[in-house]
Amino acid sequence: MQKNNRYFSLLLCAGMGSLTACSLPPNQAKKESASGYHTEHWVQRQNVDAQLQQGLTAYLALDDAFMSIASRIHLIREAKYTLDLQYYIWEDDSLGHMMLSELLKAADRGVKVRLMIDDQNGTKLDPILEKLVAHPNFEIKLYNPYKYRNFRVMDYALRLKQINHRMHNKLIIADGAIAVTGGRNISREYFDAGDEFQFTDMDILFFGNAVKSANQIFINFWNNELSYSVQQLIGVGTAAELDELRKGHAMNDLEKDQFKTRLDFAQKQIMQQLRERNVEWVKARFMGDYPEKNLGNIDHDKLLYSQLKQAMGTPEQHLELVFAYFVPTKDGTAFLKDLSHQNIKIRVLTNAYLANDVALVHAFYQKYRKDLLTNGVQLYEFKPDIQRKQRTWYEVLTGNVIPAKGKSSSRLHAKFFDVDGKVFIGSFNFDPRSVNLNTEVGLMVESDPLQNRVTHALDRYLPEIAYELKLNTEGEIIWIEHHANGKTTTYDVDPHTTKFQRFAFKSLSYLPIEWMM
Numbered sequence: 001m002q003k004n005n006r007y008f009s010l011l012l013c014a015g016m017g018s019l020t021a022c023s024l025p026p027n028q029a030k031k032e033s034a035s036g037y038h039t040e041h042w043v044q045r046q047n048v049d050a051q052l053q054q055g056l057t058a059y060l061a062l063d064d065a066f067m068s069i070a071s072r073i074h075l076i077r078e079a080k081y082t083l084d085l086q087y088y089i090w091e092d093d094s095l096g097h098m099m100l101s102e103l104l105k106a107a108d109r110g111v112k113v114r115l116m117i118d119d120q121n122g123t124k125l126d127p128i129l130e131k132l133v134a135h136p137n138f139e140i141k142l143y144n145p146y147k148y149r150n151f152r153v154m155d156y157a158l159r160l161k162q163i164n165h166r167m168h169n170k171l172i173i174a175d176g177a178i179a180v181t182g183g184r185n186i187s188r189e190y191f192d193a194g195d196e197f198q199f200t201d202m203d204i205l206f207f208g209n210a211v212k213s214a215n216q217i218f219i220n221f222w223n224n225e226l227s228y229s230v231q232q233l234i235g236v237g238t239a240a241e242l243d244e245l246r247k248g249h250a251m252n253d254l255e256k257d258q259f260k261t262r263l264d265f266a267q268k269q270i271m272q273q274l275r276e277r278n279v280e281w282v283k284a285r286f287m288g289d290y291p292e293k294n295l296g297n298i299d300h301d302k303l304l305y306s307q308l309k310q311a312m313g314t315p316e317q318h319l320e321l322v323f324a325y326f327v328p329t330k331d332g333t334a335f336l337k338d339l340s341h342q343n344i345k346i347r348v349l350t351n352a353y354l355a356n357d358v359a360l361v362h363a364f365y366q367k368y369r370k371d372l373l374t375n376g377v378q379l380y381e382f383k384p385d386i387q388r389k390q391r392t393w394y395e396v397l398t399g400n401v402i403p404a405k406g407k408s409s410s411r412l413h414a415k416f417f418d419v420d421g422k423v424f425i426g427s428f429n430f431d432p433r434s435v436n437l438n439t440e441v442g443l444m445v446e447s448d449p450l451q452n453r454v455t456h457a458l459d460r461y462l463p464e465i466a467y468e469l470k471l472n473t474e475g476e477i478i479w480i481e482h483h484a485n486g487k488t489t490t491y492d493v494d495p496h497t498t499k500f501q502r503f504a505f506k507s508l509s510y511l512p513i514e515w516m517m
Helices: 002-015 048-053 065-078 094-108 126-132 153-158 210-222 239-255 257-275 291-295 304-312 329-341 359-374 393-398 404-408 432-437 448-465 499-508
Strands: 057-062 082-087 112-118 138-143 170-174 178-182 198-200 203-208 227-229 284-288 318-323 345-351 378-382 410-412 415-419 422-426 441-446 466-471 477-482 488-491
Touching: 057 065, 057 441, 057 448, 065 094, 065 170, 065 178, 065 203, 065 257, 082 094, 082 210, 094 112, 094 126, 094 138, 094 239, 112 210, 126 138, 126 239, 170 210, 178 210, 178 422, 178 441, 203 210, 203 284, 203 441, 210 284, 210 441, 284 304, 304 422, 304 432, 304 441, 318 448, 329 345, 329 359, 345 359, 345 410, 345 448, 359 378, 359 466, 359 477, 359 499, 378 410, 415 448, 422 448, 448 466
Parallel strands: 082 112, 112 138, 198 410, 318 345, 345 378
Antiparallel strands: 057 203, 082 170, 138 227, 170 178, 178 203, 284 441, 318 415, 378 466, 415 422, 422 441, 466 477, 477 488
């Protein structure tokens, strides 16, 4: 009878879809306050209070995958009061489990943990999340949940407009005072530890005034009507199940003693840099979309895209864009062309077709390449294969061996840009989806030294990691691959693609779906 009732409910929902769209049940979660601002034990220097009173922010750019995961572990292990996290993807893999284990240990020592994961992540972690919320210090919410979480085709059929808006944010905040944001989700491939491929990415750790805005943005999402507690959606485990989970984590810790030792060392390096070495104090602003964007109920000037344009100002010297997904659209192309005509140097790095993990995005990006090149914009495309001869940190620490092909298979996932002494690092891509559909966050830093480091890094590494796009004498695009011996190879079509692949993405580019990219 229960099974028949379920089928009847689905049929009834389908029949009434045009009226109700099978809306989500009322959200039972209670409103909460933003975390307190506890700075005292994070950076111990004589001039810290003076820097904070001036409204400044200290930062460490994290382009190295190991230091990036170590910085998150550092925040979790050193937190004394609160930990607030929101992520688009939290994978059911060894790295995801390690992070959950560290969060559970923090909760055990009295830290209040609030974790929010976008429900696009799937259901594989559900059994673990259900056990974790049995802990009095551990709260978990799923953002913009699918109504039919185990039969999602129903949501695509009846609730496409609602589920097409996702929370793409990546953020962890400790004690309301120190945070990490950027492009990395919680999954092995974002930290040079994937078996099949590795994402190249960028994060930034920051401490000080800018974290106050991060706290407010987090609580805006946490209290939003789209944030549902795990207890309501999945259920809550028992104390005995939580204890079994805790014992399982302890056994894994014993098995990976070498891993823990090296991770401890990296975490101490982060601590040393924050407490002893010179860090740059700058004007910085943490920015993000409002959750109302996911409800389609927000003014254009409140979009992160609008905030970025205002904070960026009018470029006067140069603009460098590094985006995994780059679909400039007609308006964006016109904007870049206009800047180029004003003798502003513009350089763009995005994925080549074979390096793009969302091939459909490439179909809409490639439409604008020739126009951009004709008007003086420099284009580079990230190679799908970058040789890594040395063992990765993950191989060294765990003893596991990543297949050679998987270790060299590379994809760009970073999202940052620099313009005239300002650098933005976050989750935002230069595409219609980031502008209009998904919510995004990031940190804008006013720093000539950081901007110079970004520019010099691109100068040094672009010939090694990317194809350079040019126009030949006939005005057609060519791809130039620079080799270590100084020689070059020139391609007349997208490197190493087949005729069918080129036909496919050319054909797809005519579909009226660019607004979804």
